[in-house]
Amino acid sequence: MSGLGPLWQIANREIGQRARSKAYLITTGLTILIVLALIALPTIFGSETEESTVGSVGVGNEQIVQTAVGLGNANDDPGVPPSVAIEVVEFEDRERATAALEAGEVDAVLIEGEEVVVQSTSGFDGSSIANQLQRAAGAVQIQMVIAEQGQQAEDIIELLTSDPLELTTLSEGDPAESESRTIIAYFGLLLLYMAVLLYGTWILTGVTEEKSNRVVEVLLSTVRPWQILGGKILGIGTLAIVQLLGTIAVAVVALRVTGAFDLPPIELPAVLNLLLWFVIGFLIYAVLFGAAGSLVSRTEEANTIAMPMSMAAVAGFFVSIVTLDDPDGPVAVISTFIPVTAPFVVPVRTALQAIPVWQYGLALLICVASIVGLTLVGGRIYAGGLLRFGGRVGVREAWQSANE
Amino acid sequence: MLSVQDLHKSFGDIRALRGCSFDVGRGHMLGFLGPNGAGKTTAMRTVFRLIGPDSGTVTWDGKPIEPDDLLRFGYMPEQRGLYPKMRAMDQLAYLGRLHGLSKTSARDSAQSWLERFDLGERAEDPVESLSHGNQQRVQLAAALVHDPELLVLDEPFSGLDPIAVETMSDVLREQAKSGKAVVFSSHQLDLIEDLCEEVAIINAGEIVVNGNVETLKDRAPIRHLELEVEGDPSTLVDALEGVLSTKLNGERLTAVISADTDVRGFIAHAQEAGKVRHFAYTTPSLSDLFREAVR
Numbered sequence: 001m002s003g004l005g006p007l008w009q010i011a012n013r014e015i016g017q018r019a020r021s022k023a024y025l026i027t028t029g030l031t032i033l034i035v036l037a038l039i040a041l042p043t044i045f046g047s048e049t050e051e052s053t054v055g056s057v058g059v060g061n062e063q064i065v066q067t068a069v070g071l072g073n074a075n076d077d078p079g080v081p082p083s084v085a086i087e088v089v090e091f092e093d094r095e096r097a098t099a100a101l102e103a104g105e106v107d108a109v110l111i112e113g114e115e116v117v118v119q120s121t122s123g124f125d126g127s128s129i130a131n132q133l134q135r136a137a138g139a140v141q142i143q144m145v146i147a148e149q150g151q152q153a154e155d156i157i158e159l160l161t162s163d164p165l166e167l168t169t170l171s172e173g174d175p176a177e178s179e180s181r182t183i184i185a186y187f188g189l190l191l192l193y194m195a196v197l198l199y200g201t202w203i204l205t206g207v208t209e210e211k212s213n214r215v216v217e218v219l220l221s222t223v224r225p226w227q228i229l230g231g232k233i234l235g236i237g238t239l240a241i242v243q244l245l246g247t248i249a250v251a252v253v254a255l256r257v258t259g260a261f262d263l264p265p266i267e268l269p270a271v272l273n274l275l276l277w278f279v280i281g282f283l284i285y286a287v288l289f290g291a292a293g294s295l296v297s298r299t300e301e302a303n304t305i306a307m308p309m310s311m312a313a314v315a316g317f318f319v320s321i322v323t324l325d326d327p328d329g330p331v332a333v334i335s336t337f338i339p340v341t342a343p344f345v346v347p348v349r350t351a352l353q354a355i356p357v358w359q360y361g362l363a364l365l366i367c368v369a370s371i372v373g374l375t376l377v378g379g380r381i382y383a384g385g386l387l388r389f390g391g392r393v394g395v396r397e398a399w400q401s402a403n404e
Numbered sequence: 405m406l407s408v409q410d411l412h413k414s415f416g417d418i419r420a421l422r423g424c425s426f427d428v429g430r431g432h433m434l435g436f437l438g439p440n441g442a443g444k445t446t447a448m449r450t451v452f453r454l455i456g457p458d459s460g461t462v463t464w465d466g467k468p469i470e471p472d473d474l475l476r477f478g479y480m481p482e483q484r485g486l487y488p489k490m491r492a493m494d495q496l497a498y499l500g501r502l503h504g505l506s507k508t509s510a511r512d513s514a515q516s517w518l519e520r521f522d523l524g525e526r527a528e529d530p531v532e533s534l535s536h537g538n539q540q541r542v543q544l545a546a547a548l549v550h551d552p553e554l555l556v557l558d559e560p561f562s563g564l565d566p567i568a569v570e571t572m573s574d575v576l577r578e579q580a581k582s583g584k585a586v587v588f589s590s591h592q593l594d595l596i597e598d599l600c601e602e603v604a605i606i607n608a609g610e611i612v613v614n615g616n617v618e619t620l621k622d623r624a625p626i627r628h629l630e631l632e633v634e635g636d637p638s639t640l641v642d643a644l645e646g647v648l649s650t651k652l653n654g655e656r657l658t659a660v661i662s663a664d665t666d667v668r669g670f671i672a673h674a675q676e677a678g679k680v681r682h683f684a685y686t687t688p689s690l691s692d693l694f695r696e697a698v699r
Binding site: 006010017210218222 | 449452454455471474475477479481483484485486487488489490494498499501502503504546
């Protein structure tokens with residue numbers, strides 16, 4: 001039988017046993033829920049009209065309120081509920097108005113078109129309406145100055161809320177597309193980060209468990225160490241990819257249904273590039289986690305030994321955020337050539353079109369070579385570590401006790 | 405035939421094997437004995453390439469053991485190992501498949517072994533829910549599920565109740581009878597004496613005794629003698645040559661004598677002394693051989 005038969009059996013067992021496990025179902029459910037929440041929440045809150053009630057004392061307030069409503073709704077799309085609505089309640093004097101403010105019946109009080117009273121300015125509520133009124137009051141003053149020269153009030157509002165500036169970027173291609181690529185890359189590396197920490201830990205504890213319940217000796221009496229490690233990574237990796245694709249599918253459907261964002265035009269090469277680096281990143285970390293798992297005999301010790309890999313993943317994630325700001329900077333370039341950070345950084349730089357072809361090629365070469373090298377080294381450490389029971393095995397000791 | 409030749413293996417300063425050799429032919433059952441730490445487990449692990457010897461060879465049918473040969477071997481390690489949360493049936497079928505069985509034959513074989521061990525009704529239960537003895541049976545089934553040509557069992561009887569020992573013995577006998585090569589280690593010498601025609605005794609990494617149990621006994625330089633006469637048997641011993649040790653328990657005399665002592669004259673002498681109620685002249689037991697060998 002070729003070496004791949006047992007590897008597939010082992011992968012199959014991992015999938016069969018783990019796909020049924022509560023841990024997998026719960027994490028899948030939670031991930032989908034979080035994605036749905038992220039998509040749905042802005043839609044729910046974003047579509048609402050911001051309603052406020054303003055108390056009015058004396059004269060000269062009406063024009064400010066009207067201008068505030070006009071300014072707030074100036075950029076609304078036709079046919080949707082207005083962004084801002086302000087109800088005005090008249091009060092006879094300042095005392096009654098502030099009493100109503102204290103009681104929460106009004107959000108702010110305008111006095112004689114010259115003063116605005118709010119509960120406090122520390123919170124979010126109240127200050128928003130105060131800002132709207134301030135802006136409006138300023139506009140009204142300009143309006144009055146210009147009105148003296150014969151201009152219409154409506155024209156002035158239009159002038160004040162002119163169309164936003166057109167945005168052009170120096171890099172090639174459509175800015176919208178490049179933005180979409182960045183979003184996809186960012187989304188992708190977030191998923192990679194989660195997958196590395198979650199499924200890397202699964203591989204680690206899976207290996208340690210087999211060692212602690214001694215089933216590994218039965219397995220090794222038939223199967224080669226690289227087949228066990230490879231099968232485990234293949235099986236758990238498949239679960240990771242299924243969860244990833246499932247989450248993306250749910251996200252795409254949810255985006256289409258809610259129309260929360262204009263879905264950026266998804267480019268197939270960008271997605272494939274992301275998938276490639278996801279697989280590369282996952283494999284690098286998986287081999288490291290697997291080899292580390294073989295060095296400890298008890299699951300309690302597994303957390304300690306996972307530390308270096310977890311730290312590397314955190315570093316990779318943060319470096320990729322730095323890269324978003326400075327895709328050509330030294331941090332970005334150096335981390336492109338380090339196997340544990342490259343899978344986080346390269347997709348971002350590719351998306352921003354800030355990576356020369358030679359750097360991309362070299363990074364790919366380094367990563368693929370690392371996977372091969374790590375599999376050989378990690379496989380040997382794994383083989384040597386597996387049958388050393390009791391306590392923690394040193395890397396060198398594991399290397400030496402491997403017989404192949 | 406499994407042939408282990410002159411294995412040497414050191415772990416750091418510890419010399420685990422220092423010239424370990426034994427053979428097990430198809431249809432034969434070898435009892436592998438030795439005190440704790442003598443190197444039994446290390447020797448068994450080398451058969452499965454779990455440990456690479458520093459020198460020496462392990463061959464199957466005259467050829468060095470290749471990974472593909474391992475598919476036709478069955479192993480029960482001293483430290484039992486199964487997936488605790490996996491169902492007994494799934495577990496056995498999985499191990500069967502790892503040994504190259506098809507899906508259906510793996511399940512069929514798993515089913516029949518579970519039934520053989522009276523575990524048919526527990527087939528869908530996770531292994532961790534089974535009793536210790538039943539887990540041990542599943543472990544044996546795991547070594548047998550792919551119908552191996554060679555069975556290597558490390559302490560298969562440890563921790564079993566007498567009924568389970570009986571089942572285990574029957575299975576091993578059947579396996580050897582049907583042409584499998586079987587080797588197992590044990591500290592239960594009476595059991596080995598009962599089951600095995602051949603034994604190998606290992607001490608401090610070296611095989612010190614190896615061969616057919618009866619032949620070994622015949623070749624032993626000592627014999628056991630038991631005598632019970634009406635009257636005092638102790639004076640009779642003086643008439644016997646080559647006495648190595650004697651023990652008197654009431655009227656019964658037991659003596660260890662040299663194997664080349666002629667006891668015919670002694671029997672006549674004893675009959676003259678009084679009525680002989682009991683007389684036994686036997687080869688030493690396996691325990692005696694073992695104690696002698698590892699001293």
